[in-house]
Amino acid sequence: MRRVLVFPGGTEIGLEIHGSLRHCRNVELHAAGADVWSHARYVFRDYHVVADVGEECWHEQLQDLCRRMQIDYIYPAHDDVIVALARQPQGLPVIIAPSREACEITRSKRATYDALRGIVDVPELYEPDDGFDAFPVFIKPDRGQGARGAKRIDSQQALELAILETRDPIVCEYLPGAEYTVDCFSCQEQGLLFAQARRRKVTRNGISVNSVTVDLPEAWDWAVRIQRKLGLRGAWFFQLKRAGNGSCKLLEVAPRIAGAMAVHRVCGVNFPLLSILEREGGSLRICRNKGQVEVSRSLSNRYRHQISFDEVIVDLDDTLIISGRVNVQLVAFLFNCVNVGKRTVLLTRHAGDLSATLRKHRLSELFDQIIHVSDGTKKSAHVAPQRAIFVDDSFSERMDMMSVHGIPSFDCSMLELLSGQAENLWFDEAR
Numbered sequence: 001m002r003r004v005l006v007f008p009g010g011t012e013i014g015l016e017i018h019g020s021l022r023h024c025r026n027v028e029l030h031a032a033g034a035d036v037w038s039h040a041r042y043v044f045r046d047y048h049v050v051a052d053v054g055e056e057c058w059h060e061q062l063q064d065l066c067r068r069m070q071i072d073y074i075y076p077a078h079d080d081v082i083v084a085l086a087r088q089p090q091g092l093p094v095i096i097a098p099s100r101e102a103c104e105i106t107r108s109k110r111a112t113y114d115a116l117r118g119i120v121d122v123p124e125l126y127e128p129d130d131g132f133d134a135f136p137v138f139i140k141p142d143r144g145q146g147a148r149g150a151k152r153i154d155s156q157q158a159l160e161l162a163i164l165e166t167r168d169p170i171v172c173e174y175l176p177g178a179e180y181t182v183d184c185f186s187c188q189e190q191g192l193l194f195a196q197a198r199r200r201k202v203t204r205n206g207i208s209v210n211s212v213t214v215d216l217p218e219a220w221d222w223a224v225r226i227q228r229k230l231g232l233r234g235a236w237f238f239q240l241k242r243a244g245n246g247s248c249k250l251l252e253v254a255p256r257i258a259g260a261m262a263v264h265r266v267c268g269v270n271f272p273l274l275s276i277l278e279r280e281g282g283s284l285r286i287c288r289n290k291g292q293v294e295v296s297r298s299l300s301n302r303y304r305h306q307i308s309f310d311e312v313i314v315d316l317d318d319t320l321i322i323s324g325r326v327n328v329q330l331v332a333f334l335f336n337c338v339n340v341g342k343r344t345v346l347l348t349r350h351a352g353d354l355s356a357t358l359r360k361h362r363l364s365e366l367f368d369q370i371i372h373v374s375d376g377t378k379k380s381a382h383v384a385p386q387r388a389i390f391v392d393d394s395f396s397e398r399m400d401m402m403s404v405h406g407i408p409s410f411d412c413s414m415l416e417l418l419s420g421q422a423e424n425l426w427f428d429e430a431r
Contacts, residue, residue: 001027001028002073002276003028003069003071003072003073004027004028004029004071004276005031005065005066005069005074006030006031006040006044006077007032007033007050007076008078008081009032009044009077010031010038010041011078012207013077014031014075015039015040016258016260016262016265018044019262020262020270020272020273021270021273024273030046030071031046031047032048032050032065034050035049042304048069053081058084062092071093072094073093073096073279074093074094074095074096075257076096077256079107079143079256080107082097082256083107086099087100094279097256098231098232098236098255099231102230102255106253109142109143109251110170115229116229116230120222120250121247122250123250123251124173125171126171126172126173134173135153135156136152136153137153137159137171137173138150138151138172138174139163139166139172140172141166141167141168141169142168142169142170143168159171175243175249175251176244177242178199179203179240179241180199180214180239180241180248181197181198181200181208181237181239181260182195182222182223182239183195183196183197183198183237183264184227184235184236184237185235185236185269185286186232186236187233187284188233188278189281190283191228192220193284193286195219195223196219197213197214197215198212198260198264199211199214200260207260208258208297209296210295210297211260211263211294211295212263212292212293213292213294222248226238226253230253230255234279235261235272235274235275236254237253237256237261238250238254239251239252239254257271257272259297260295263294263295264288266295267291268286268287269288301416303416307408307417309388310387311342311385311387311388312337312344312345312388312389312391313383313385313388313389314330314334314346314347315347315348315379315391315392315394315397316346316350317349317350319392319412321361322412326361327412329412330391333415333418334366338366343368345367345368345370345371345383345388346366346367346369347382347383347390347392348371348372349373349374349379350372354372378397378404380403383405384405385405385407388405388407389407389408389409389410390402390405390408390409391410392411393412398410398411
């Protein structure tokens with residue numbers, strides 16, 4: 001079993017690593033991060049508090065956690081954490097990142113441009129305190145991320161103000177064209193194995209929320225040149241943008257997972273898993289399904305609640321089967337209940353042949369008990385639940401069940417409370 005710690009777990013990077021590895025054989029995922037709100041607390045099996053890398057005690061706390069949890073691999077999931085781990089790897093398990101030199105160079109845009117100038121096309125840089133008439137220009141922090149502090153500048157006055165407001169600014173030529181990310185994977189022994197572009201169609205807060213795979217002629221050649229110069233291994237990516245004349249110029253290189261790498265993961269390229277396998281040695285191959293894929297990303301909801309139960313009582317018509325189709329959200333929840341030994345009960349007034357209906361929809365073996373109510377009485381009269389929940393589309397049936405037995409009751413619109421937690425249900429039971 002490979003024990004993998006994602007640090008910090010709540011970033012878009014960390015959540016993509018979770019999405020990539022959560023169903024992989026022989027991988028046990030854990031998350032760590034600062035003692036703050038983090039979405040990782042809702043999706044990972046567990047969340048361990050470790051000080052931010054800006055605090056003096058972080059390294060000792062991380063060492064202690066890895067020792068106690070017998071962690072095999074650390075997956076850094078933030079640009080600053082990548083550099084911090086590269087600088088202080090002592091006493092830690094295998095860190096999924098390239099050399100310290102590569103991490104240091106790629107953390108600085110200026111250093112990246114200096115290292116790759118003449119190897120690939122990089123933007124023209126201007127000295128911030130020089131007066132010039134090359135507007136518009138673009139200003140951004142040298143070590144920024146998520147497009148924070150990056151903006152187009154149209155005048156000398158605006159530039160002077162932006163320089164004061166931007167930490168360690170770099171000023172470069174404005175690139176007005178389409179923006180691309182090239183997701184890459186390379187092995188220390190085999191070299192570059194994958195490089196495929198996606199166009200960043202919509203970006204919010206620096207995160208690509210709408211990307212589509214595209215054929216970019218220069219992608220492979222650029223990836224080979226960058227990889228050879230920087231010695232990158234495992235998963236990494238670079239971003240480029242079209243200039244006014246249509247040519248592409250480099251924006252940045254990052255030696256890590258990107259959140260929108262999911263668009264290639266679903267085609268067969270599991271970057272986090274491949275990066276672990278690369279560390280373990282041996283020859284690797286990549287098999288990718290053909291065709292264009294587009295991804296649209298949005299916020300997802302996860303919940304904590306105080307509902308505890310041993311039994312699920314569920315209705316059939318308009319609840320488990322809606323308009324002749326199985327409610328897959330509810331079925332997923334029920335199967336997760338089965339996984340942890342919770343009892344499942346079907347309580348229905350179905351007017352047709354119940355056995356035939358269950359067989360037709362492949363539901364015959366799902367329930368521990370089936371209660372078919374045919375005498376017109378209330379459903380509450382046919383059960384004696386103790387620690388149970390009730391799922392039914394009927395408001396009157398839910399009200400009656402709550403009044404008679406005092407158990408939590410849900411309709412399909414409320415299932416999100418339970419289903420958002422369903423995939424981790426067995427983890428909660430194990431705690």
